Amino acid sequence: MSATVESLTARTSGALEAVAVVAGTVEDEWQYVTDLVAAWSARLATVGSARLDEMAPEPVESAVDRVIEEALLVTDPHRAIDWLSTLSQVVLVALDERG
């Protein structure tokens, strides 16, 4: 495996959209879900742009793929809302970035 940091942040943003589909079924929280995805996607895009061509070490790519897998396991919409925040934080920790 070999991936750039930018590709990992893009993968994460894609996963956020998928988790948001589950989370968005909580009707009262639809706007919050939308705002969370926008805020975290923007943060991930900033990191991706700043480290555009940097290759991520293999453990970091494995970490990102595994936490995306974990987030996509969640089927409860309320827990999915929690994971919109958690997924991005775990990826940023793996990339040694601040939230």
Add this chain to the structure above:
Amino acid sequence: MRFQDAAVDARAVVYAGIQADPLVAEAADLLTDANPAQRVLARAVMNGESTDPAAWRTMFPTLFGGAAEPALRARSEAILRASLRVAERGEAVRSQFRGAIVESLTERLLARRAGPAVRRERRILFDGVRAEIHPYDVTVESATPEAYDCKWGARGINPEVLLQLASARSNAATEGVELVVSLVVFDAHRSCLVRLARLGGAAGGMGLVALETLRGLARPRPAPAPPGGPR
């Protein structure tokens, strides 16, 4: 203004049992000296589906990888074990445990600077003002009193909580007392700001302590920063 023990109703009795569970104390002790990445680990595991510790080690290479210092790795392992035990309690119970852990963690951090002035589950009474039903999770009952409402996630921030904190601060000011009020949220600062923005922002003078800044509770005031302020 004065502090008073919360009424001992059925909810309080049930919740007191959870607060007294040794696992709550164990997790809070471990998290008191945890770094931000370790707090994210605890949050993820307690929110997660997987109960295989190897999966979580893979997700956190900076805590469990070969480059991690032995002491860092050891504490991370302990946090992972405790967090998995919370996760294994089932959804309803773990939700209560998570809340109790955040409160207990807040109490421990505040006690480092305020010692026995730190109390749990206390109401604040003001002259001529109808008492709030809900107690504050943690208070510091000193010359400059403090009141904290603790939340597991940013989603727990709601209009009622913001109103209660703002009203308490305002009522105290009417009596000439500077009451420090703050939210403590075991979630990312960014997510808290998103939530607060959706609710019209936090009232002036209300603090926000997020996952990244929890240890600031143990440091001498002035603390914490306002919700949109520097971290």
